[in-house]
Every structure is written in C-alpha cells, then in structure tokens.
Amino acid sequence: MVQPRIAKFQIGQIVRHRTHPFRGVVFDVDPVFDNTDEWWDAIPADARPAKDQPFYHLLAENAETEYVAYVSEQNLLADDSEEPLRHPKLHEHFKERRGQVYVSRPGGLN
Numbered sequence: 001m002v003q004p005r006i007a008k009f010q011i012g013q014i015v016r017h018r019t020h021p022f023r024g025v026v027f028d029v030d031p032v033f034d035n036t037d038e039w040w041d042a043i044p045a046d047a048r049p050a051k052d053q054p055f056y057h058l059l060a061e062n063a064e065t066e067y068v069a070y071v072s073e074q075n076l077l078a079d080d081s082e083e084p085l086r087h088p089k090l091h092e093h094f095k096e097r098r099g100q101v102y103v104s105r106p107g108g109l110n
Contacts, residue, residue, distance in 0.1 A: 019075065032054070054073045056072075
C-alpha cells in the first residue's frame with residue numbers, strides 16, 4: 001500500500017492551475033483521489049494525474065465564471081498575485097484574507 005503524501009497546499013491558500021487559466025482558494029483536501037470513476041474517466045487518458053497524491057477542492061474562478069474545482073496537486077502552483085478572488089461562496093468559508101492565505105470562518109467548512 002502506498003502512503004499518502006503530505007499536502008503541499010493548505011486550506012485557505014490561493015493557488016492557480018499549472019496549465020489552465022483559473023485560480024482559486026483551497027477549502028478541502030483529500031490525501032489521495034476520492035472522486036467518482038465517471039469524473040476520472042472524463043479526463044483524457046494522456047492528461048490523467050496519478051491518484052496517489054493529494055487532491056484539492058477549490059473555490060475556483062476564471063475570467064468568465066466561478067465554480068468548484070477538484071484538482072490534483074501536480075496541477076497546482078501557489079498563486080502569489082495580489083489579485084482578489086471574487087467567488088460568491090468565499091465569505092461562507094473564510095472570514096478574511098491575510099496575504100496569500102484566507103483565514104477559515106469558524107464553522108465555515110461544514
């Protein structure tokens with residue numbers, strides 16, 4: 001059995017996708033892949049990440065819209081821009097931004 005790796009990104013951290021034009025804030029972490037087979041099969045085979053790495057739930061946004069994304073660690077980078085996030089659920093989960101990290105709201109991750 002392969003041991004899960006320690007997550008590189010923390011809850012509240014702002015990240016961006018390595019190849020796709022979106023960014024977001026981490027609101028949950030799975031130590032290894034924990035989504036449906038249908039979700040997995042929808043990823044082109046040549047682009048599928050390894051399942052034995054952390055996967056992150058993001059309040060994500062691009063230029064057009066806001067959504068929830070599920071992204072492997074290998075596809076994320078820390079976002080060091082100072083641009084604010086506009087996701088409408090941001091303030092349900094987090095109370096404030098401190099630098100590159102949002103501080104969790106008590107009870108906000110239920």
